Amino acid sequence: MSAEGEIRSTCPYCGVGCGVLLRADGRGGLEVRGDPEHPANYGRLCSKGSALGETLGLDGRLLAPRIDGVEAVWDDALELVADKFSAAIEEHGPDSVAFYVSGQLLTEDYYVANKLMKGFIGSANIDTNSRLCMASTVAGHKRAFGTDTVPGTYEDLEEADLVVLVGSNLAWCHPVLHQRLLAARARRGTRIVVVDPRRTASCDAADLHLALEPGTDVALFNHLLAAIADAGLIAPDRAGAVNGLDEALAAARATDVSATGLSGEHLAQFCAMWTGTERVVTVFSQGVNQSTSGSDKVNAILNCHLATHRIGRIGMGPFSVTGQPNAMGGREVGGLANMLACHLDLENADHRMVVGSFWNAASAIPNAPGLKAVDMFKAVGDGRIKALWVIHTNPAVSMPDADAVRDAIDGCPFVVVSDITAETDTARLADVVLPASGWAEKSGTVTNTDRTISRQRSVLPSPGLARPDWQILAQVAQRMGWVAAFDWQSPAEIFREYAALSAASAQFGRDFDISGLQGLDEAEYDALSPTRWPVTREGGRERFFADGRYYHPDGKARMLSVSQRGPAARTGPKYPFRLNTGRIRDQWHTMTRTARAPRLSAHLAEPFLDIHPEDAAQLGLAPAALVRVRSPQGQAIFRARQTNTVARGQVFAPIHWTGETAPAARVDAVIPSAHDPISGQPESKAAVVAVEPFEAMWYGFAVSAEPLAPTCEYWARSRTDAGWRVELAGLTAPEDWEHYARALFGLDDVETQMVSDPARGATRIAFHRDGVLLAALFLSDEPVIAMRDYVASLPGTAAPAVLSGRRPGDQPDPGPILCACLSVGINTILSAIEDQNLMSVEAIGAALGAGTNCGSCRPEIAELIGRSTRKIAAE
Numbered sequence: 086m087s088a089e090g091e092i093r094s095t096c097p098y099c100g101v102g103c104g105v106l107l108r109a110d111g112r113g114g115l116e117v118r119g120d121p122e123h124p125a126n127y128g129r130l131c132s133k134g135s136a137l138g139e140t141l142g143l144d145g146r147l148l149a150p151r152i153d154g155v156e157a158v159w160d161d162a163l164e165l166v167a168d169k170f171s172a173a174i175e176e177h178g179p180d181s182v183a184f185y186v187s188g189q190l191l192t193e194d195y196y197v198a199n200k201l202m203k204g205f206i207g208s209a210n211i212d213t214n215s216r217l218c219m220a221s222t223v224a225g226h227k228r229a230f231g232t233d234t235v236p237g238t239y240e241d242l243e244e245a246d247l248v249v250l251v252g253s254n255l256a257w258c259h260p261v262l263h264q265r266l267l268a269a270r271a272r273r274g275t276r277i278v279v280v281d282p283r284r285t286a287s288c289d290a291a292d293l294h295l296a297l298e299p300g301t302d303v304a305l306f307n308h309l310l311a312a313i314a315d316a317g318l319i320a321p322d323r324a325g326a327v328n329g330l331d332e333a334l335a336a337a338r339a340t341d342v343s344a345t346g347l348s349g350e351h352l353a354q355f356c357a358m359w360t361g362t363e364r365v366v367t368v369f370s371q372g373v374n375q376s377t378s379g380s381d382k383v384n385a386i387l388n389c390h391l392a393t394h395r396i397g398r399i400g401m402g403p404f405s406v407t408g409q410p411n412a413m414g415g416r417e418v419g420g421l422a423n424m425l426a427c428h429l430d431l432e433n434a435d436h437r438m439v440v441g442s443f444w445n446a447a448s449a450i451p452n453a454p455g456l457k458a459v460d461m462f463k464a465v466g467d468g469r470i471k472a473l474w475v476i477h478t479n480p481a482v483s484m485p486d487a488d489a490v491r492d493a494i495d496g497c498p499f500v501v502v503s504d505i506t507a508e509t510d511t512a513r514l515a516d517v518v519l520p521a522s523g524w525a526e527k528s529g530t531v532t533n534t535d536r537t538i539s540r541q542r543s544v545l546p547s548p549g550l551a552r553p554d555w556q557i558l559a560q561v562a563q564r565m566g567w568v569a570a571f572d573w574q575s576p577a578e579i580f581r582e583y584a585a586l587s588a589a590s591a592q593f594g595r596d597f598d599i600s601g602l603q604g605l606d607e608a609e610y611d612a613l614s615p616t617r618w619p620v621t622r623e624g625g626r627e628r629f630f631a632d633g634r635y636y637h638p639d640g641k642a643r644m645l646s647v648s649q650r651g652p653a654a655r656t657g658p659k660y661p662f663r664l665n666t667g668r669i670r671d672q673w674h675t676m677t678r679t680a681r682a683p684r685l686s687a688h689l690a691e692p693f694l695d696i697h698p699e700d701a702a703q704l705g706l707a708p709a710a711l712v713r714v715r716s717p718q719g720q721a722i723f724r725a726r727q728t729n730t731v732a733r734g735q736v737f738a739p740i741h742w743t744g745e746t747a748p749a750a751r752v753d754a755v756i757p758s759a760h761d762p763i764s765g766q767p768e769s770k771a772a773v774v775a776v777e778p779f780e781a782m783w784y785g786f787a788v789s790a791e792p793l794a795p796t797c798e799y800w801a802r803s804r805t806d807a808g809w810r811v812e813l814a815g816l817t818a819p820e821d822w823e824h825y826a827r828a829l830f831g832l833d834d835v836e837t838q839m840v841s842d843p844a845r846g847a848t849r850i851a852f853h854r855d856g857v858l859l860a861a862l863f864l865s866d867e868p869v870i871a872m873r874d875y876v877a878s879l880p881g882t883a884a885p886a887v888l889s890g891r892r893p894g895d896q897p898d899p900g901p902i903l904c905a906c907l908s909v910g911i912n913t914i915l916s917a918i919e920d921q922n923l924m925s926v927e928a929i930g931a932a933l934g935a936g937t938n939c940g941s942c943r944p945e946i947a948e949l950i951g952r953s954t955r956k957i958a959a960e
């Protein structure tokens with residue numbers, strides 16, 4: 086139940102789409118708790134969702150439009166955007182302009198952007214960061230089903246007896262769904278298999294981890310398809326029910342499974358589990374999609390489910406878990422360059438005609454796809470695009486070959502960025518920056534991974550001059566001359582129009598139909614409870630495909646003949662390592678929101694490169710060394726973490742750090758723009774790189790009450806409750822460290838304390854004012870040793886002994902925070918294990934609270950317990 090004053094909304098992060106209950110705290114912030122009635126989470130939230138209230142402060146927020154870096158009024162900014170776009174279209178044609186948008190936009194925003202570009206500007210040059218995310222799944226679904234349907238539901242995960250996670254780190258990336266899976270496993274003994282070259286947190290609960298060679302999923306699933314046939318599991322009616330069975334099976338039999346590098350024993354175990362269990366759900370995500378063979382990987386998985394008719398039935402089916410909160414909504418409104426609204430096809434003249442006449446379109450809807458993300462930024466780079474509008478995404482960080490993308494945006498004649506954050510790597514390159522209303526301020530709908538449409542409701546006023554994205558788009562469209570077509574007063578009105586379009590397109594019998602919602606009035610829209618589509622005038626429908634009906638013209642599904650192709654880039658003497666990339670538990674993408682919450686930065690405060698200890702030894706890496714990673718595209722610097730979670734020859738780095746937080750550690754600077762020929766999705770997880778020690782002359786660790794932006798070759802900063810903490814390293818040392826430190830912190834005229842140990846190249850400097858610590862800098866010619874979490878807590882306190890870098894003997898050091906929800910450190914947990922002999926995750930939870938909220942740190946707690954047991958046993 087929601088209490089008085091609480092408003093229901095939806096979490097703005099991952100595609101699980103958890104319901105939240107929000108209450109304004111009267112100080113501009115929000116109290117947030119999980120909505121016990123939302124069907125995605127039934128009250129649960131992960132660490133990111135729980136910390137939402139801490140990310141809403143206004144410092145760093147974009148509050149007014151800016152033209153060439155100078156604050157402007159809306160009229161001038163909108164007029165300029167409309168003029169520049171109109172002028173480019175007039176002079177160079179509609180294909181000289183482009184929109185690059187986001188799977189985090191609300192459906193209503195997305196609908197407006199798509200209508201403007203495809204129906205009025207008359208170009209299909211609108212693409213989205215979903216190209217980097219879901220495009221291979223969309224392509225695979227369309228090839229197999231004739232439309233982009235996600236047949237699975239969250240309940241299927243709970244009703245399955247075997248769940249296979251392929252290229253999905255569900256424990257960190259869809260934590261609430263993972264918790265639902267683990268709860269089901271506790272009830273019914275669900276078995277879990279993880280297919281991932283890397284050992285992840287998701288493996289901790291798995292019965293089997295298949296650490297296949299990167300990019301060999303097609304070989305694995307083709308091998309499985311052959312095993313399915315050998316086990317006699319292909320129902321006799323299948324040949325009539327699906328097309329392409331014989332060809333797909335022949336291609337599967339021709340595949341050499343040795344490419345996977347998996348042992349015969351593991352392969353046999355996997356095939357036996359799959360063939361021996363009817364209720365199988367195969368969950369897949371970016372390890373599948375982000376590949377030059379991404380679409381084929383998807384179809385190799387779908388083939389196995391189609392061959393066995395384990396699809397759309399309870400507890401069975403392929404299940405693409407979507408990343409962004411509205412990746413699904415974006416696909417539904419046709420936000421990709423090769424799609425039309427309501428799952429209709431751009432290439433189909435009848436589809437174009439119905440949509441065009443419904444919109445009363447000013448231009449003919451283009452009959453061919455527009456530029457997909459990689460090609461779009463190439464066209465920006467070579468001058469074909471004269472005006473670009475980037476909305477709700479940060480491509481200068483997240484696109485492959487990011488330095489080239491950054492330079493392309495910088496060189497484009499006219500760039501507009503709509504964002505909520507004043508300084509992002511992309512916004513910094515724009516001619517016009519437009520302030521958007523943020524999550525808690527705007528209203529609309531999103532569709533989550535299992536097709537459930539949920540309302541996002543506004544609880545806070547928009548700060549400064551910020552406006553909702555749909556409104557900014559509509560106001561530009563109206564200034565371009567299309568007044569009536571973009572004349573909405575509310576998001577509800579846009580939603581009604583969209584639902585009515587789905588009614589008009591229902592004649593084509595596509596899967597996507599929300600015509601039952603076209604009559605919602607403002608109050609009903611406002612009250613809309615989570616609703617799974619389709620919603621026709623006759624009612625809903627829970628499942629697709631169990632009846633054997635698909636969306637190809639003949640009503641049948643297609644199995645595809647797919648063959649194994651490795652990643653585009655090959656390792657060799659110059660680039661001997663395979664670089665894999667992905668997410669960490671507590672940060673979201675380019676960190677513009679999550680990095681504002683100190684507790685979310687406490688888990689992993691610095692960009693890192695995971696490398697196998699034997700590779701590290703061969704490279705001569707000292708503990709905590711910095712490494713330089715080079716590829717043909719560019720380079721980056723990371724802190725090396727030696728771990729056998731990665732295989733020899735493979736390294737892994739997170740995607741989150743940017744020019745704002747660690748400018749040398751933007752991982753996409755080293756990722757090539759090679760992409761899947763069918764989906765256009767880049768191969769973000771399989772670059773080839775060289776790794777070498779970064780020969781720093783000095784290392785530093787700084788804490789400060791105020792933000793600071795150093796200028797040395799490597800730095801990485803994160804927020805703490807007391808201010809900021811920063812890691813630094815440089816290739817040349819300044820002559821005067823005190824002078825350097827003053828400049829770094831911008832401090833003059835303050836009390837200075839300094840100690841030096843020239844023998845070890847160590848210097849420590851602290852600045853106080855009126856007995857309160859403002860900032861401190863620890864320097865060394867080796868990586869700095871200090872109790873970082875403790876020192877980082879000191880700014881703003883008297884901190885008399887800060888220069889020791891150690892907590893005074895009488896106070897225990899909690900160590901790095903493991904449980905972000907309840908701020909419990911590793912050392913606190915370790916002492917509880919050792920001193921109180923608490924040997925289960927539940928016992929730790931009861932004693933310390935750790936792991937009892939979102940549960941995503943439970944695997945790590947279990948690992949700490951496991952290690953202690955081993956230690957005790959070894960003694």
Ligand SMILES: Nc1nc2c(c(=O)[nH]1)N[C@H]1C(S)=C(S)[C@@H](COP(=O)(O)OP(=O)(O)OC[C@H]3O[C@@H](n4cnc5c(=O)[nH]c(N)nc54)[C@H](O)[C@@H]3O)O[C@H]1N2
Nearest residue numbers: 252253254258299300370371372408409667668670673674
């Ligand atoms: N904490 C957090 N959660 C998030 C996000 C976030 O930024 N932070 N982002 C959201 C978004 S937009 C997305 S798209 C999802 C992504 O969710 P996931 O896809 O689960 O996350 P990733 O970490 O990108 O990649 C998943 C795994 O693919 C593996 N992998 C790499 N190459 C291969 C391969 O060739 N084959 C196989 N089988 N696996 C491979 C990687 O080792 C990695 O563990 O997460 C969503 N949730």
Ligand SMILES: Nc1nc2c(c(=O)[nH]1)N[C@H]1C(S)=C(S)[C@@H](COP(=O)(O)OP(=O)(O)OC[C@H]3O[C@@H](n4cnc5c(=O)[nH]c(N)nc54)[C@H](O)[C@@H]3O)O[C@H]1N2
Nearest residue numbers: 217218477478479483503504505506521666674675677769
């Ligand atoms: N190497 C590598 N690269 C990857 C990936 C990978 O796994 N490996 N993953 C890819 C994937 S799956 C994804 S989804 C992308 C994500 O990459 P991006 O989409 O580039 O990252 P975000 O940080 O989510 O960018 C969202 C931006 O929108 C702003 N914003 C927040 N709220 C609003 C709002 O309401 N309105 C507006 N207008 N702006 C707002 C934020 O401040 C931020 O600047 O990264 C991709 N890049």
Ligand code: SF4
Nearest residue numbers: 096098099103131134
């Ligand atoms: S799992 Fe976490 S990030 Fe994803 S929607 Fe739920 S609370 Fe938000």
Ligand SMILES: [Mo]
Nearest residue numbers: 217218408409
């Ligand atoms: Mo994504």
